[in-house]
Amino acid sequence: MxxxxxxxxxxxxxxxxxxxxxxxxxxxxxxxxxxxxxxxxxxxxxxxxxxxxxxxxxxxxxxxxxxxxxxxxxxxxxxxxxxxxxxxxxxxxxxxxxxxxxxxxxxxxxxxxxxxxxxxxxxxxxxxxxxxxxxxxxxxxxxxxxxxxxxxxxxxxxxxxxxxxxxxxxxxxxxxxxxxxxxxxxxxxxxxxxxxxxxxxxxxxxxxxxxxxxxxxxxxxxxxxxxxxxxxxxxxxxxxxxxxxxxxxxxxxxxxxxxxxxxGLENRWNRCQSLAAGVQNLFSHLGFELPADPFQRSSTVTAIMYPEGINDQWRVDLKERYATQVIGAQDHLKGKMFRVGSMGETTKEEMIEGCKRMLECFKDHGVTIPEVDVDSFF
Ligand SMILES: Cc1ncc(COP(=O)(O)O)c(C=O)c1O
Missing domain, CATH: 3.40.640.10 (Type I PLP-dependent aspartate aminotransferase-like (Major domain))
Structure with a gap:
């Protein structure tokens, strides 16, 4: 808010x-x-x-x-x-x-x-x-x-x-x-x-x-x-x-x-869309699996599967060490997936910074993340 x-x-x-x-x-x-x-x-x-x-x-x-x-x-x-x-x-x-x-x-x-x-x-x-x-x-x-x-x-x-x-x-x-x-x-x-x-x-x-x-x-x-x-x-x-x-x-x-x-309503739609596209392209590029069908992916929330060996402890660490919150998954996907919101008033700068912190936190957990220019995805 x-x-x-x-x-x-x-x-x-x-x-x-x-x-x-x-x-x-x-x-x-x-x-x-x-x-x-x-x-x-x-x-x-x-x-x-x-x-x-x-x-x-x-x-x-x-x-x-x-x-x-x-x-x-x-x-x-x-x-x-x-x-x-x-x-x-x-x-x-x-x-x-x-x-x-x-x-x-x-x-x-x-x-x-x-x-x-x-x-x-x-x-x-x-x-x-x-x-x-x-x-x-x-x-x-x-x-x-x-x-x-x-x-x-x-x-x-x-x-x-x-x-x-x-x-x-x-x-x-x-x-x-x-x-x-x-x-x-x-x-x-x-x-x-x-x-x-x-x-x-x-x-x-x-x-x-x-x-x-x-x-x-x-x-x-x-x-x-x-x-x-x-x-x-x-x-x-x-x-x-x-x-x-x-x-x-x-x-x-x-x-x-x-x-x-x-x-402006259309400007907001466009901003949400471009933030979501940035997140989706970045994580797909890095080899993460996105469970939603590609032609109907949401522009207000992106669901991303955890890589092998990662669970919700990653989210706890992201919050505690990087002061960054993403949401977990529900029901049968609990502990297997996280979700990144791109709705509301989130800015491009905030999303880029958030993505950088997520990648750092994955590295802390032993995931191999290739060097990537995060800004260029947005
Ligand atoms: C699509 C959708 N419907 C319904 C709800 C439930 O809304 P609320 O928690 O505001 O009652 C949510 C909450 O996340 C939602 O995302």
Whole structure:
């Protein structure tokens, strides 16, 4: 998080129900529309800052990205609906698991890091039995970005709703909700927008909301209260939330989104892409194995397998000796892989320095690393 975000979070606390907080919400809504790549709204209260000329509304969720996904899924489906969830990593699998709590799921599990078989997905959609197809757009656990335009095209052809976990894509790589006709998507503050953790947002169409409302009116909705979209919707036009919001997190996120606006969304996408390309080319050049399919590697996170004989002790040493943190892997890849983030506000200089420290730390652990000009990869 940058200084502006931190300082905004340190602002003396204000009440949730006064005009001051409505100013914060309007600014935040407008920033969210920008990050979601939607048409702009004014950052001014009483101007319906959560909506604009397109068919989407944005909504802040007090909770992390998981709460935002749960809000989308729990409100949108009835227990007898059937949804299709293809996955190739931990977070997609979590989407499938979450859906199972609220509806029926056909979970097509691909190996972590392998691209979906679009022919198989098309065969499924052809059956005409799915209410929606949900994906984790950028699979943070294995470093692969799904081919969203191709999946969107199929969903549109088979008249199936398309819903995205965009938690590590929105704000960090190209996402076109309107062009792809995405019905709803979720994002988390702490990822591509370098905001605070514990706050998230959703964007959704009129069709999405009407469906949630119809299910409620038919008395068919899942058991939920805190994440009830109908309660939240009623407060939207007033730049308000139904329950006490995460006030200081909202102030911090709003400041981070203003930093994003100043950088420019496409500039951020391009910066993340070039940082990721640098990391991927450097480590591939040095002979490390990257588990994600090369033509769909993520530009916000790179997953890299450890060389023979290295385990997570390397990460501990990297943190302690080199004051540098990368994240480990999950589930069956735990201790076998590490992940390098290139999202948020990371600069080229910071990434180059980080890579140099990683290579030094591998040398400390006995890995033979040939002399290489790290800067030249970025
Ligand atoms: C793609 C993806 N989805 C969901 C989540 C969960 O988000 P949160 O931890 O903010 O609840 C993460 C977190 O890393 C993620 O990367």
């Amino acid at each position: 940058n200084q502006r975000c931190l300082e905004a979070m340190a602002t003396p606390v204000i009440t949730a129900r006064g005009g001051e907080f409505r100013d914060v919400m309007a600014d935040l809504n407008s920033g969210l529309r920008y990050a979601f790549n939607l048409t702009p709204s004014q950052p001014v209260k009483k101007t319906h800052s959560w909506s604009s000329e397109d068919d989407y509304k944005v909504m802040v969720v007090s909770g992390s990205g998981t709460a935002a996904m749960e809000m989308l899924i729990a409100n949108r489906f009835r227990s007898n609906d059937l949804v299709l969830v293809p996955t190739n990593g931990k977070f997609g699998e979590r989407v499938a698991e979450m859906c199972k709590r609220f509806c029926n799921v056909k979970h097509i599990k691909y190996e972590w890091g392998r691209a979906f078989d679009l022919y198989e997905l098309e065969q499924q959609l052809e059956r005409g039995c799915y209410e929606a197809l949900l994906i984790c757009h950028n699979e943070t656990s294995s470093g692969i970005t799904q081919d969203a335009p191709a999946i969107a095209e199929m969903c549109n052809r088979y008249n199936t709703s398309f819903i995205l976990d965009g938690i590590t894509s929105i704000g960090g790589l190209p996402v076109h909700l309107e062009k792809w006709n995405v019905e709803a998507a979720a994002m988390g503050a702490q990822k591509c927008t370098a905001g605070p953790s514990g706050i998230a947002a959703i964007a959704f169409t009129t069709k999405f909301y009407e469906r949630c409302k119809a299910i409620r009116e038919q008395g068919d909705s899942n058991a939920l209260f805190y994440l009830d979209i109908i309660s939240a919707f009623k407060k939207g036009d007033d730049d308000q939330t139904p329950w006490t919001p995460a006030i200081n997190l909202a102030m911090g996120w709003s400041a981070a989104l203003n930093v994003l606006k100043e950088e």
